[in-house]
Amino acid sequence: MLPNSTVRQLQFVIPSTGTAYAQYQNSLPSKPPVVSESIGHGAWLHWIGPKENKKVMYYLHGGGFVMPASDGHFKMADWWRTEAKKRYNIDFSVAFLEYSLMNFEPWPAQLVQAAAGLTHLLEQGYDPSNITVVGDSAGGHATVFLLAHLLHPHPDAEPITLEKPLAGAVSMSAWLSYSMDTTSFKRWGPKDVVAPLSGLKTWSKLFIDTRKRTDDPYYFEPAHAPATWWEGLDKVSKNVLLTAGDAEGMFDDIINTAKRMEEGAGKGDVKVASYVQEGVNHNEALVDFACGDLPGSTNFRVLGWIKEVYA
Numbered sequence: 001m002l003p004n005s006t007v008r009q010l011q012f013v014i015p016s017t018g019t020a021y022a023q024y025q026n027s028l029p030s031k032p033p034v035v036s037e038s039i040g041h042g043a044w045l046h047w048i049g050p051k052e053n054k055k056v057m058y059y060l061h062g063g064g065f066v067m068p069a070s071d072g073h074f075k076m077a078d079w080w081r082t083e084a085k086k087r088y089n090i091d092f093s094v095a096f097l098e099y100s101l102m103n104f105e106p107w108p109a110q111l112v113q114a115a116a117g118l119t120h121l122l123e124q125g126y127d128p129s130n131i132t133v134v135g136d137s138a139g140g141h142a143t144v145f146l147l148a149h150l151l152h153p154h155p156d157a158e159p160i161t162l163e164k165p166l167a168g169a170v171s172m173s174a175w176l177s178y179s180m181d182t183t184s185f186k187r188w189g190p191k192d193v194v195a196p197l198s199g200l201k202t203w204s205k206l207f208i209d210t211r212k213r214t215d216d217p218y219y220f221e222p223a224h225a226p227a228t229w230w231e232g233l234d235k236v237s238k239n240v241l242l243t244a245g246d247a248e249g250m251f252d253d254i255i256n257t258a259k260r261m262e263e264g265a266g267k268g269d270v271k272v273a274s275y276v277q278e279g280v281n282h283n284e285a286l287v288d289f290a291c292g293d294l295p296g297s298t299n300f301r302v303l304g305w306i307k308e309v310y311a
Contacts, residue, residue: 007066007101007103007202007203007206008103010066010067011066011067011068011101011103014067014068014070015068016068016098017044017046017061017068017069017096017098018036018044018046018098020068020069020070020071020073020074021034021036021046021069021074021096021098022034022036023071024071024074024075024078025048032048032049034046035047035051037120039113039116039117039120040116040120041109041112041113041116042100042105042109042113043097043098043099043100043113043116043117044097044098045095045096045097045098045117045120045121046095046096046098047093047094047095047096048074048077048078048081048093048094048096049081049092049093049094050093051093051124053091053092053093054126054127054130055090055091055092055093055130055131055132055167055310056092056093056094056095056121056126056130056131056132057077057080057081057092057093057094057095057131057132057133057134057306058095058097058117058118058121058131058132058133058134059073059077059094059095059096059097059134059135059139060097060099060114060133060134060135060139060140060142060143060146061073061096061097061135061136061138061139062135062136062137062138062139062140062173062175062283062286063137063138063139064137064138064175064200064203065101065102065107065110065138065203065207066101066102066103066203066206067101068098068101069096069098070286070290071290072286072287072288072289072290072291073096073136073286073289074096075289076285076286076288076289076299077094077096077134078094079289079295079299080299080302080303080306081093081094083303084303084306084307084310087303087307088306088307088310088311090306090307090310090311092130092132092306092310095117095121097113097114097117099113099114099142100113102206102207102210103206103210106207106210106211106212107207107210107211107212107213107220108154108156108157108211108212108213108216108219108220110142111142111145111146111149111154111156111157111219112154112156112157114142114145114146114149115146115149115154115157115158115160116157116158118131118133118146118160119158119160122160122162127164128162128163128164128165128166128167129164129165129166129167129238130167130310131166131167132166132167132168132169132170132306132309132310133146133147133166133168133169133170133237134169134170134172134302135170135171135172135174136172136173136283136285136286137172137173137174137175137282137283137286138175139172140171140172140173140174140175140176140242141171141174141175141176141222143169143170143171143174144171144174144176144222144257145219145220145222146169147169147233147236147237147240148218148219148222148225148229149219150162150236150237151229151230151231151232151233151235151236152218152229154216154219155213155216156213162235162236165234165235165236165237165238165270166236166237166238167237167238167239167309167310168237168238168239168240168241168305168309169237169239169240169241170240170241170242170243170302170305171240171241171242171243171254172242172243172283172285172286172298172302173243173244173245173248173250173254173282173283173284173285174222174242174250174253174254174257175250176221176222176223176250176253176254176257177221177222177223177224177250177253178204178207178208178221179221180197180200180201180249182249182251182252182253183252184248184249184250184251184252184253185249185250185252187249188247188248188249188251188281189249191247191281192247192248192249192281192282193248193281193282193283193287194249194281194282197249222257223253223256223257225257225260226260226264227260227261227263227264228264229260229264230260230261230263230264230265231264231265231266232265232268233261233264233265233268233270233272234265234268234269234270235268237270238269238270238271238309239270239271239272239273239305239308239309240261240270240271240272240273241272241273241274241275241301241302241305242254242255242257242258242261242273242274242275243274243275243276243277243285243298243301243302244274244275244276244277245276245277245279245280245281245282245283245284245298246276246277246278246279246280247279247280247281248280248281248282248283249281249282250282251276254274255274255276258272258273258274275298275301277296277297277298277301280296280298284296284298285298285299285302
């Protein structure tokens with residue numbers, strides 16, 4: 001988190017999402033093509049796997065809305081893709097969203113761009129029942145606010161009409177509130193991978209202070225949305241999975257949001273589930289690949305979820 005560095009200093013030394021994507025593709029022995037397309041609103045989609053695949057994972061990366069995607073993000077998504085093909089003969093490609101970082105385009109630009117990416121996929125002819133939306137940390141937040149936009153169109157983004165529900169959505173270690181007053185944050189925050197918390201507090205304050213709207217609290221901080229906010233969830237997604245580490249500060253916000261989603265969805269035809277990996281803190285699934293470790297249980301849970309929703 002490097003709390004003594006400014007946001008711009010961090011962005012200066014870390015490659016942009018588009019650059020990191022191209023570097024990843026070029027690093028692979030098979031030298032797959034670099035396929036990037038502008039989708040308007042200052043956003044891009046970067047493709048892992050052929051666009052001709054009928055199934056697509058729409059990926060929203062984390063990084064506190066100030067950090068670009070890392071090499072670990074591409075490795076993780078590509079691992080799910082190749083393992084799903086090898087183990088289950090499920091063939092999908094990944095459309096990786098490059099959105100504007102908040103110090104360049106403040107909220108709600110990120111919601112507008114996330115919605116534009118999904119709209120682009122639909123306009124390209126992808127069937128909603130073949131689309132999954134997956135995100136980690138801030139991207140987990142983006143996954144949740146995109147579901148909210150499908151239910152309650154945000155005033156700044158184009159409404160999206162689905163002919164049928166999405167195959168599913170995964171929100172991993174989602175950053176759903178900018179408060180650190182929960183029991184889990186007080187207990188685990190100082191020991192978390194996001195510590196020292198001064199860096200996260202700086203990012204939170206920047207996001208809050210620069211936003212252009214203040215009348216959209218349940219998109220901006222989904223952890224505070226009531227169960228009724230999620231009524232009709234079955235009309236926009238057939239499956240929703242939220243994951244967390246049992247020793248991460250954001251644990252309470254994630255699990256409480258999952259419970260409210262499930263309650264709000266009621267008896268509709270949607271499966272809302274949560275998965276907790278023991279003994280780990282924030283965004284362990286990404287840490288596995290960022291640090292060169294073997295994939296842990298959250299990565300295998302997401303892989304199994306891919307089998308479930310695409311079977």
